[in-house]
Amino acid sequence: MKNVQLYDKNFKLYLTHDQILKAVDEVAKKINSDYSTEDKPIFLGVLTGCFMFLGDLMKRIEVDCEICFIRLASYEGTSSTGKVKQMLGLTQSVRGRNVIVVEDIVDTGNTIMELDQILKDAGARSIRYASLLLKPNNYKGTLNVDYPALSIPNDFIVGYGLDYDQIGRNLKDIYVLDIEETERRKSINIE
DSSP, X not given: OOEXXXXXXXXXXXXXXXXXXXXXXXXXXXXHHHTSSXXXXXXXXXXXXXXXXXXXXXXXXXXXXXXXXXEEEEEETTEEEEEEEEEEOOSSOOTTOEEXXXXXXXXXXXXXXXXXXXXXXXXXXXXXXXXXXXXXXXXXXXXXXXXXXXXXXXXXXXBTTBOBTTBSTTOSSEEEEOHHHHHHHHHHHHO
16 A cells, blocks of 8 residues: 555555565574574563564574563654653563563654663663664664664654554554645645
8 A cells, every 4th residue: 555544644655564574684683693692582572563573573583582571652642752651561570681672663762761771670681672663863862772673764654563543553564644645635624
């Protein structure tokens, strides 16, 4: 699909599934190389948006590993609230373990900064970050995103696990908010 409408917003195709999978391949290669001689890592999926990225990434990971989850929230509608809420705590102990956090998107960095403290308090030995998408122009954090799959501008996107008010996660491609089309449709509906 070239365009999708979710609620009152229109989105246009931004990244195809094939482009996404090529980027996932590259992240997996780096992780496989980095952890070929390390103790088995725990991949910590940050729910809910990471599920497609984490699923495809795991199919490509060749080192022994474990998976657990945490659920944090910082978005309402199309923008970050600036506050991170813990909705579901760690589902497994990370004490003394190498942790690879798997995020759908790193925007301002508030979530990974909060998560870094949670993991340090829980006794993680090492913490690295993998993110499907990174918004470098919006990132204000001090942590290094070790495995960014793709860098994007500060646009609102949906698909491949990312949502707009809980819909659009099931789209296999990634779509960007089409502001012009959304405004055009609003003006037609008002008249």
